[in-house]
Amino acid sequence: MAGRSEGLALEPLWHASQGAVDAVDVRGGPLPAELANRYRDDLDIPLRQDRPTIIANFVSTLDGAVALGPSEPSAGGGEISGFSDADRFMMALLRCVADVVIVGAGTVRTGRRHIWTADHLQPALSGAFAAWRSELWLAPQPTTVIVSASGNLDGTHSGLNAPGVPVVVVTTRAGAERMAMGLFSSNVRVQVAGDGDRVPVGSLLEIVAGLGARVALCEGGPHLFGDLIRARLVDDLFLTLAPQIVGRDANVKRLALVEGASVSEGRGRWSSLIDVRHAGDDVFLRYRFAP
Ligand SMILES: NC(=O)c1ccc[n+]([C@@H]2O[C@H](COP(=O)([O-])OP(=O)(O)OC[C@H]3O[C@@H](n4cnc5c(N)ncnc54)[C@H](OP(=O)(O)O)[C@@H]3O)[C@@H](O)[C@H]2O)c1
Structure with missing residues (x-):
């Protein structure tokens, strides 16, 4: 099944008033015409004042x-979405407004040819993405931030070698030692976070803030996202429902x-639904977590 929902717009079904958000500043706003043709609305990401906003x-x-x-x-994720073009558009749009895209090493290892840019997902719209990023005063491409305890990354991975796409690997001391023995291109920088055998998400956030990021997009996977959720660091979740069981x-x-979280610890991460749209049979939900 290739290219489901090819070219379909993400038709708005409902959205909540975002007046409740105490945001001094917002990233995004009106989209260039080519992108608005598919998203139909402005895309606004409220910017936190205390730390980078994390969307997932x-x-x-x-x-x-x-x-x-x-x-x-x-x-x-392609097998999950049935290679939905509308889902790829949604991913691309979020990358377009992000300063950094954060991914766990497990996700990196499953897609050897992936590059974490909007253009990679929707090459035909690369001009519109570039124009919008420039209008928003963003760097031409978001920085890819990879989180790995082991440092087990392949230096030939496309995402670590894309011209103009900076990569920061946030890892442990042991992970950095392992990477020092491998061959990585000059756009890959390694940063050690903490002294333990995992990357504390607080340190990850400090590194992301140190890159000057105001909007960080986490694309998973489930382990990294779980760590961020447990630390209550996720602000908005954009969740696509693909119509398959x-x-x-x-x-x-x-x-x-x-x-390591108990069931009771896992409870209580309530969020508010703030936007619903669809493209054919795909449903696009946006939830906001309480601070
Ligand atoms: N459907 C979707 O939207 C979607 C989105 C993303 C991913 N995925 C899929 O999810 C699968 C991967 O799942 P996953 O849970 O293994 O993904 P993951 O969270 O990307 O990868 C887990 C790995 O990331 C590193 N990691 C995560 N948190 C860390 C932390 N706090 N400190 C240090 N290292 C950390 C570790 O790497 P090391 O092993 O190197 O130490 C860990 O083994 C893939 O099949 C991918 O395609 C699906």
Whole structure:
């Protein structure tokens, strides 16, 4: 199944008044015509004053799967969305307003040719993306921030070698030592966070803030997203519902894998629905978490 919902607009169905948001400043606003043809509305990301705003983007099946796991020929979000063009547009639009795109190393390892830019997802719209980023005074491309404890990354991965796309790998001391033994292009910078065997998400956030980022887009995967959710750092979640049921399998992953959290700790992450739209059978939901 390739290219579902090709070229469809994301038709607005409902949105809440965003007046409740105490935002002094907003990233986004009216879209250039080519992008507005598909999104139909302005896209506004309220900017926090105390730290970078973190938005997250996932696509899920109706039964809550975001990854099919290693038993499948490929395990990426494309298989979840059925390679929905509308979902790729939504991802691209969010990348277009982001200063950095944060991904976990597990996600990086499943897509060896992926590059975390808007153009990579929607090449025909690259001119419109560039124009909007320039209008918003953003760097030509968002910085890719990869989080890895092990430093087990392939220096030949396309996402680590794309001209004009800076990459920062946030890792542990052991991860940095491992990377020092590999070959990486000059646009890859390694930053050690903390002294432990994981990257504390607070340190990750400090590094992201140190890059000058006001909007950080987390594209998962479930482990990294789980860490951010547990630390209450996610502001808005853009969730695409793809109209498929995949059923139960040991390798199927759900949206947030919150390591070590008890069920009661996992409860209470309530959010408000603030926007609903659809493109054919795909539904696009936007939730806002309470600070
Ligand atoms: N449907 C969707 O929208 C969507 C979105 C994203 C990903 N996915 C899918 O999800 C699957 C991957 O799942 P996953 O849970 O393994 O993804 P993940 O969170 O991207 O990767 C987990 C790995 O990321 C690193 N990591 C995450 N948090 C860390 C922390 N706090 N400190 C240090 N390292 C950290 C570790 O890397 P090391 O092992 O290197 O130490 C960890 O093993 C893939 O199949 C991918 O395609 C789907």
